[in-house]
Amino acid sequence: RTRERSIRSLMRERLPQDRLEILEEAGRLAESMSYQIYAVGGFVRDILLRRENLDVDLVVEGDGIAFARALARKLGGRVRAHKKFRTAVIVYTPPGEGENGKPLEEQKVDVATARLEYYEYPAALPTVELSSIKMDLFRRDFTVNAxxxxxxxxxxxxxxxxxxxxxxxxxRVIRVLHSLSFVEDPTRILRAIRFEQRFHFRIGKQTTRLIKNAIQLKLIDRLSGARLFNELKLMLREKDFLLDLLRMEEFDVLKAIYPAFAITQREETLLREIEKVLNWYALLYEPTAPRQWLLGLMGLTERFSDEDARGVATRLAMPPKDRREFLYLRKQCMAVLEQLNTWKYEDGSRSGLYFILEPLALEGILFIMARTRDEDLRKHISLHLTKLTHEELEITGEDLIAMGLEPGPHFSQILRAVLAAKLDGHAPTLLAELGYAERLVRQMRRGEAGALRNK
Ligand code: CTP
Incomplete structure (x- = not known):
């Protein structure tokens, strides 16, 4: 039963002008090819929820790939087509320029083909054209996305x-379209929780029952590691991912993913701190964003044995690079926390802390910040991230050569020693850096082997 409603004016009000124009262009083009065309899914949902969403998903009743090629020509974009699924992605750069004259970021439009035979429906249906969008929507996860x-x-x-x-x-309720939805695709269990928490909705009664059923039937076990990892990453990228994880715990989903997963008071406290640190870091507008999933996973596995950490990486079929990084970061962080246990601020500890944190990836440093209860240390780590990591020496190897020093491994030793002096406030100017370096070079010449050892 369809209730006719137009959201034309809401679209005009909500969407950026260029988006609106693309949608209108797509509509005219489809019309000229005698196709019906629709924007679908999360994009439509978010217009009604008045939330920003720039990922346009189009469904065409007709030849989706041919349509995508034609639209790409109009937009001056490229097409990646998947013949098997009759889908295509248009990638294009919008005209005009952004701040400071840079070209605008590339944008994507997904195009899918709505076809009946796809769903193994009886072949001779009279109203193919009308039904195919309905069938396309029917195979989706939740009513709000359909x-x-x-x-x-x-x-x-x-x-x-x-x-x-x-x-x-x-x-404000998340509901599946039919009772086999979670059997069809168990990742929808995680998706239900993710949307529920993101929109402050509630998973419906019947849908809740179906999730519990699916967990009991161990449907999560059937999921490939790659799909599970992908879904978990999406979840950990949410703003308040702790709420998602708590809800997962309530449904016993975490255990189903990996038996050692649990959110006790300890994980809850740590993950809350991780969220705080992430929010703080986001306000710095640094160019590199931390991988939130990595921090989330570090928090979830903080008390895990190495064996269980490897077990999780295996269950999630983490790509080798992610796996190595995750396992290595855990080890590094344990070692650094151990080292910092006895840390207290004194002269030289700025550079000391700098060199301790230097080998850690950004996620590791943020993890240490979240994990420590030492307010003083936390302040110093924050100074490290906001200021010290941006410090650079004014002198270079050239200056050492000018002092008559032969290039070699001692170069970097000297430069690091000068950097340490600078970080600790003992070499605030270029002149002071030079002076400091000269002193070190002289000491070295005099064969004071120990001169650099402590630096
Ligand atoms: N979809 C589905 N079942 C899935 C994944 C996706 O039915 N397991 C459908 C939903 O209709 C969804 C659409 O495909 O709206 C697009 O998927 P995706 O981009 O993952 O979802 P969005 O709803 O756009 O979510 P997000 O806002 O997180 O991007």
């Missing part, structure tokens, strides 16, 4: 809601 909005010029903005999505958005 909305479409038509883009053809005469119907632009017509909302297509076969499954009561508008009602569920109003009632």
């Amino acid at each position: 909305l479409a909005v038509q883009l053809n010029p005469n119907d632009f903005g017509r909302l297509v809601d076969f499954f009561g999505a508008q009602r569920d958005i109003k009632e």
Whole structure:
């Protein structure tokens, strides 16, 4: 049962002009090819929820790949087509420029083909054209994600809601479309929780029952590591991922993923600190964003044995690089925390801390910050991240050569010693750096082998 409603004006109000123009362009183009075309899924949901979402998903009743090629020509973009699935991705750079004259970021539009035979439906159905968008929506995860909005010029903005999505958005509930949804795709268990927490919705009663059933049937065991890892990463990228994890614990999903996973008071406290540190770091607007999933996983596995840490990496089929990094970072962090146990601020401890933290990836440093209870240490780590990591010497190896020194491994030793002096405030100017370096070079010449040892 469809209730006719147009969200044309809401779209005009909510979407950036260039997005709107692309949708209109897509509508005109589809019309000229005699196709029906719709924007679908999370994009439509987020218009109704008044949340920003720039990932456009289009569904075409017709030849999706041919349509994508034609639209890409109009947008001056490229197409990656997947013939087998009759889908395509258009990648294009919008015209105009962003701040400081840089070209705008590349954008993506996903195009899918809605076709009946795809769903193994009886072949001779009379209303193929009308039903195919409905079938496309029916195979989706939740009612709130099963909305479409038509883009053809005469119907632009017509909302297509076969499954009561508008009602569920109003009632703020996550509901599956049919009782086999979690059997069809168990990652939807994690997705249900993710959307519930993100939108402050509630998973519906029947859907809750189906999730519990799916867990009891051990459907999570059937999921490949790669899909599970992907879904877990998406979850850990959410702003309040701790809420997701607590909900996972409530449903016994965490245990189902890996038996040693549990959110006790200890994990909860640590993960809350990790969230705080991440929020703090985000406000610095540093160019590199930390991998939130890595920090989340560090928090979840903090009290794990090495064996269990390896077990998790294996269950999640982590790609070798991720696996190595995760396991290595854990070891490094344990060692650094041990080293910092007796840390207290005194002269020279700035550079001392700098060299202790230097080998750690950003996620490791943030983890240490979240993990320590020493407020003083935390302040110094924050200074390290905001200021000291940006410190650079003004002198270079050239200056050492000018002092008559032969290049060699002692170069970096001297430069590090000068850097230490600078970090500790003993070489605040270029002149002081030079002076400091000269003194070290002289000492070295005099064969004072110990001169550099402590630096
Ligand atoms: N979908 C689904 N089942 C899945 C994954 C996706 O039914 N296991 C459908 C949903 O209709 C979803 C759409 O595919 O809206 C696009 O998937 P995705 O980009 O993962 O979801 P979004 O809803 O856009 O979520 P997000 O806001 O997190 O990007």
